[in-house]
Amino acid sequence: MTIRELDVDELFHAALNGNRRALGRLLTLIELGGSAADAIADQSFHRQHGVPVIGITGAPGAGKSTLTGQLLRTLPELGLRPAVIAVDPSSPLTGGAILGDRVRMDDVSGDHGFIRSVATRGHAGGLALSVPGCARLFDSAGYDPVIIETVGVGQVEVDVAGAADTTVVVVTPGWGDAVQANKAGLLEVADLFVINKADREGANDTRRDLELMLDLSHVSGQHQEYRPPIILTTAVDGHGVDHLWEAIVAHRSHLERSGELTRRRQARFRFEVMSRLNDHLSSMVDTITATIDDRSGRSPASLSAELLNSILAPDAGRLR
């Protein structure tokens, strides 16, 4: 697909004036990548306002979509215009259930918000590039806040959660759920914990597990200035969602006061440039290694050194 710069400009202009179809097309172009995506990334970058970006992550079935749906209902009442980027699991097996959630969430979005599902199919690098791109587009198009919902089950999801200013980790009552979140590396990225389905048995045990883990991480030097609060919610009836939003706003204030917001956005900027470079270079490597064979009598070590010399600028040497 070739999209001329002119078309991107027109779409961008329309999206900024509230045209939802134009915004949808721009989001699709970002996901497809390539030069059109780069042009959109450029425009969004220069027009962004820096609105809060909130990541909501946790195990499948924790109730992230329902919780996100409740935020989408509540925030417009506060004069906000939220956008949601929902990162779907790639498994076609779970497609149905997730789709159900999406439909329910679409019902409430109306003109007061926007929901976009981003496929996790394709390469991991693509997702790391497209999610920040979509978030920035929503920001520049006047949405506030931007919510990124991901299933927290692997490195990709943790990376995507890292694209947020405030990361909310959702767990449910039940033995070992907090331990699982710890194993998946979610505790390290959590700015806020939600124990959802808090009306179920074991909510207090889960809270105690989380407090214990926070005590341990405090001792080991993490989170020394800020201790993530634990919020109890029952997303199906909206119970506790107001407390969640208050905690998100309080975390935002902490980020601004402490200078941490600047530091995080800086780190994300660096991570995004790094992802772009790695993505580009690994496609190059795929191309140049597609035709090599072991009958040249060259060892992998000497062949890769030679290929490296052929693709790198002579003065790139000081960087090696």
Add this chain to the structure above:
Amino acid sequence: MTIRELDVDELFHAALNGNRRALGRLLTLIELGGSAADAIADQSFHRQHGVPVIGITGAPGAGKSTLTGQLLRTLPELGLRPAVIAVDPSSPLTGGAILGDRVRMDDVSGDHGFIRSVATRGHAGGLALSVPGCARLFDSAGYDPVIIETVGVGQVEVDVAGAADTTVVVVTPGWGDAVQANKAGLLEVADLFVINKADREGANDTRRDLELMLDLSHVSGQHQEYRPPIILTTAVDGHGVDHLWEAIVAHRSHLERSGELTRRRQARFRFEVMSRLNDHLSSMVDTITATIDDRSGRSPASLSAELLNSILAPDAGRLR
């Protein structure tokens, strides 16, 4: 650490003459990476005999180490001199248990074999480079076969299992174990299945699950010529280990007859060159992105394009 080429030559000569300490030092140098590792890789590559490389993988607790230990006991009786590369999980929590297995295995190795633990700590790329390097060194030093034992729980482990000619996937009786192996992507890489602890209840159910999955993958076009056999073992008392070895030998014959061995080694050669290039380039990217910041007013898209231009040779453009 600086090791002169001369030292590597001396160590290599000693290792080829049966000096186990010299071999151990070479393996350490491979793991440390850098120019000494490249020199060893070069020498091993040119002296290798192409002995069978067998991967043994599966979930933690499946009995891989015990099974490997039994092969180490059995193979010298057949006039073979096996080497084992054991890829340890990085978690310090499991270090104790694994160490116990290692000690038991070391007891039986004596002069008839060699066991080497490779740490999974550090970056994933490092492991993808050091394991094939160690395998090739064992090959050139006269060991036959080379066995790579990994915990099959993630992409890294699946990649490492891919460094073998024959990949053995070990499961245990119990509901869902075969399903877990499928989820982890192990079924796709399996040339042979072992149901270990086959004296336990449920071994036949697990066999039926595996057969069903093989039927499905057969229909979908995989494994059309070759269907992975399923071997039942009880590693603790050595039951079935002779059948496992027969199946490994039979698979080797199939690889040679069908031309698949050449194809696999070719693919691995390519993968190794690719890993080396990606490893080198991503260190470069880390270096050049360490000092960038978002106050330049440049978008990530334009900044990464500029950085790319500065490191790539002008004629690398056709490869982009």
